[in-house]
Amino acid sequence: MSIELYDLATADPKLRFSPYCWRVKMALAHKALAWREIACHFTDKDRLPQSSAGTVPVLVDDGQVVGDSWHIAVYLDQRYPDKPLFACDQAKSTALLVKFWVERTVQPFITRMGVGDFMATLHEMDKAYFRQSREKRFGMTIEQYMSGREQAREGFGAALEPLRAMLAEQPFVAGKQPAYADYIVFGALQWMRCGSPFPALRQDDPVFDYRERMLDLFDGLGRRAHHREVLASS
Amino acid sequence: MSIELYDLATADPKLRFSPYCWRVKMALAHKALAWREIACHFTDKDRLPQSSAGTVPVLVDDGQVVGDSWHIAVYLDQRYPDKPLFACDQAKSTALLVKFWVERTVQPFITRMGVGDFMATLHEMDKAYFRQSREKRFGMTIEQYMSGREQAREGFGAALEPLRAMLAEQPFVAGKQPAYADYIVFGALQWMRCGSPFPALRQDDPVFDYRERMLDLFDGLGRRAHHREVLASS
Known part of the structure; x- marks a missing residue:
């Protein structure tokens, strides 16, 4: 099965x-x-x-x-212990901080940049639920929330600074090869790439190259995904 | 030797x-x-x-x-392979992202909250060098830079949100026991504690409890250190 x-x-x-x-x-x-x-x-x-x-x-x-x-x-x-996602318990524990870094520091900027675009992709029956639940959380309309997207792009770029600095030392968060900590980071980048045409990343950003490496993994699993990204001419 | x-x-x-x-x-x-x-x-x-x-x-x-x-x-x-600081290569690689998270996202707020206090502790012969090098970096006087310290405290609190969320799941970044990733985080907290009387942390913050655990390690090595912290009544 x-x-x-x-x-x-x-x-x-x-x-x-x-x-x-x-x-x-x-x-x-x-x-x-x-x-x-x-x-x-x-x-x-x-x-x-x-x-x-x-x-x-x-x-x-x-x-x-x-x-x-x-x-x-x-x-x-x-x-399935083969090909572990976490090489040891300490790596798993440390990846938990990476998870919360992505969720609490990086992803809020993605929401701010893309939430209206994400809503636009949904099935008609989902849109009212999505708008209502998000507007309750934001305390404002989705359109008001998104009006700060240019500023959110700056925040997003700054929030990724630790990753950028790390990429000068090694190709993946998990080291020479990617593992679960990378898939957490990639999930955030792929969310923006697939869900919104707003150009969030510059092509000359080391994070862009990192994402390219992630998109190539597993015969291009991530790259084959339908996406809405429009690249900025940087 | x-x-x-x-x-x-x-x-x-x-x-x-x-x-x-x-x-x-x-x-x-x-x-x-x-x-x-x-x-x-x-x-x-x-x-x-x-x-x-x-x-x-x-x-x-x-x-x-x-x-x-x-x-x-x-x-x-x-x-000295006994009592490893990194339990496996992947844990080391992942700790490198923690290092840059601390240095690029958390520590700039500490600088903003405390730099004038840090300067005040220095030997007279160091003060001119310190002021000159920092003011060149900031593009303003130390006093101007520090005038944003209340706002920096808010930023510091927000920057620690991933750690706070993680602490609901496990006592240390490295898991059940502390290791080098924790010493990186602790270095930042101890810098502020020892160098400045500005109340940066609230006592009801889970990060405060975490710091307490770190201060207790190794027969109170960190706690015995001379410090300048004045706790806010929260």
């Missing part, structure tokens, strides 16, 4: 931008595991397995239901 | 706040190695070993001269 991955769907069956789902896809490919994707809309969560928490990604493996991208990564390393 | 560590000196022989030197002291204590500190003023760098780059910390071990706190940590793990 193959692995099933419940993934976030947009109106275009080929467009998938959830950063958390991208982490899991890269992790599965890292382990050379096959999987089948089940697209799931925001307002379509009744389709998720009963025991899940109601958010994607959800992995179903041989009857086991695992939610939350981090828990899925940990599960995969336990169930 | 014991290990010698060239450490940054202030006017008070007991006050040492260099974050990079603190990383190394914690690393040496982690390995249960003894060392002798040689205090060195900013304008006193002729005292450093010839082959060093002219900045502290410098470690001299059995004739080997090693500069730069990261290189010192890597050297210590090679030379």
Whole structure:
């Protein structure tokens, strides 16, 4: 029985931008595991397995239901120890700080740059739910929130400075080869690339080269994804 | 022959706040190695070993001269493999992103909150050099730069959000036990604690509890240090 991955769907069956789902896809490919994707809309969560928490990604493996991208990564390393995502416990613990760095410091800028574009890609039935939940969180309309996107691009560039400095020393967060800490970072970059035409990264940024390396992995798994990015002439 | 560590000196022989030197002291204590500190003023760098780059910390071990706190940590793990600072190569690589996160995202707020206080602790002969070099970097006077310290405290609090979120899951960056990634973070917190009376951390912040745990390590090595912190009544 193959692995099933419940993934976030947009109106275009080929467009998938959830950063958390991208982490899991890269992790599965890292382990050379096959999987089948089940697209799931925001307002379509009744389709998720009963025991899940109601958010994607959800992995179903041989009857086991695992939610939350981090828990899925940990599960995969336990169930399939070959080609580990975490080379040792300390690497896993340290990757947890990387996870929260991405989620608390980097990704808020992506939301600010792209949230209206992300909404535009959704199925009509999802748009009202998406607008309402996000506007409640922001305390303003999506359009007001996005009006700060030029400033958010500056913040995004500054937030990536630690990664940029690190890339002068080694090609991946995990060292010479990529591993789960990289898939966390890549999930954020791929979210923006797939979900929005707003030019967030400059081509002369070392982070752009890093993303290119990540896009090439696993026979171009990330590169083959439908994307909406328009590159800025830098 | 014991290990010698060239450490940054202030006017008070007991006050040492260099974050990079603190990383190394914690690393040496982690390995249960003894060392002798040689205090060195900013304008006193002729005292450093010839082959060093002219900045502290410098470690001299059995004739080997090693500069730069990261290189010192890597050297210590090679030379003294017991009680590793990095449990595996991937943990080391991932800690390099933590290092640059601390240096590029967290520490600039510490500079902004404390630089005038740091200058005030220095030996008279260092003050002119310190002012000149910092004001050139900031493009303004130290007093102008510090006038944004209330705002920098907010930025500092926000920059620590990934650490705060991580601390809900595990007690140290390295997991159940502290290791070098923690000493990098601690170096920044100890720099502020020792160098400035400006209340940067709230006592109800999980980062404060984390720092308490770090201060208790190695028979209170960090806690015994002369400090200038005044706690805010929160």
